[in-house]
Amino acid sequence: MSKPAIPQGTRDFSPDVVRKRRYILDTLKGIFELYGFQPLETPAMENLTTLTGKYGEEGDRLIFKILNNGLHEIKKEEDKVKLSAEWDKVLSKSYSSPVVTERALRYDLTIPFARYVAMNQNDIAFPFRRYQMQPVWRADRPQKGRYREFWQCDADVVGSTSLINEAELLCIYSQAFTLLGLPVAIKINSRKLLQGLSEICGHPDKMMDITIAMDKLDKIGWSGVATELHNRGIDEAGTALLQKAIEITGTNDEKLAAYDTLMETSASGKAGVEEIRKSLEYYTSLWDGAGDTITANVDISLARGLNYYTGVIVEVICTHPDVKMGSIGGGGRYDDLTGLFGLKGLSGVGVSFGVDRIYDIMDELRLFPQQVSVSAKAIILNFGGENELYALDVLKLCRAAGVAAEIYPDAAKFDKQMKYANKRGVAYVLLPGDEERQTNSVSIKNFVTGEQKKMTIADAIDMLRG
């Protein structure tokens, strides 16, 4: 008999954890709805062909593939031979064979959303604003803050190129993290600006290399980035230019002005600067954030991994000094996402919340409100015999009055029932025994103060509601 266990990188969520996670999810849902976004849910699994090639080479390797079974019966002898031949290759992750696997677990929420939009384009009123909160799966190696099953909460708008959308999403981030009480910084950049950077330093084809290297600035410093750039084939003149760009400091406006000058010869770069400027302008108008702990900073070293972004990109990190955690949210604009599914010319922009990381941080910093953890308000003790039926009457009245209550189902020893109530952390214990039953009353004990009183059932229920 093997020890009970769950798969690597997955977790059980105990009652208290579920309540806290729901607090985050409910907060986000409320904001999404407030901003006019509509809910969407898609299947846990997608056709493998829907997912492959959308997340880059690395991403493809991390897709959890589902074995063909249930629906398939291999009849032809030649297919059986092929199956065993393909098996090992499929396990290597970088190869797929429809004989072995045709479906896969959802890797993110954006691609399934794009697929949905392409499939339902005739019924959707554009611009379409949707939010989605569901688990996703990645065959990654788990480590701190990284799981193989985790939740994403996405909000996207498709069918509009207006930068007001970018600003709205920045507001959503600001409002969400203000409500949750997390101090964060939103980094904002543009793929066009990064493209411009690669152009002016003479390597227009190396945008990804430059971006990946620059993204490590926080971790390895400029000297590390310079080494990385050299290894990726960027010459010294180009590196010097990048250093100049990275060392630009000041307010967002000052930085953008400096970038604009720097991008004089790059139309793409100039367009990038302008879209960041405009997005921030809308954001400032829309977000009333006086005194909050949210900052939005232009950051030219921000990369974002997914290769479908084409415009503004954003990332959120927690700025609390005790928190060592990667990004807790990110997003950006993708000009032609649905084009991959045959619907051309539809631009989208979206953001994602990393709920699991947000949970980890909030738990560490004890940011969950106390009342999130409470369960049933009262436990009714069971004295057996006639008192048992009397207890059920009391229970019925509690619930009818909207008071969450439960009865101890067995007429166990008093001591045992009290200990159970204590462990459950209820606010009150009701004691309907002989004495109470005969006077049509109930004793109610406040489990925090220890104070106990006998009163009518109606009075007790009033106390529980107050």
Next chain:
RNA sequence: GAGGCUGUAGCUCAGUAGGUUAGAGCAUCAGAUUGUGGUUCUGAGGGUCGAGGGUUCGAAACCCUUCAGCCUCCCCA
């Protein structure tokens, strides 16, 4: 894909110059205490020491293999 650390009771962990019957705390159950919880005291149950092989008179400990978990890099949320 590369590297590091750790596997002993349900949980957290002690336990090496190899030596009778492998320990503690917490948790569980019972009792002190049959209508008063949190505190305390007493007692009980629970372990093929991750698995397989080797060295040895003797292995939880030393060696090899393997599996699992955690962490770092890569990449990402």
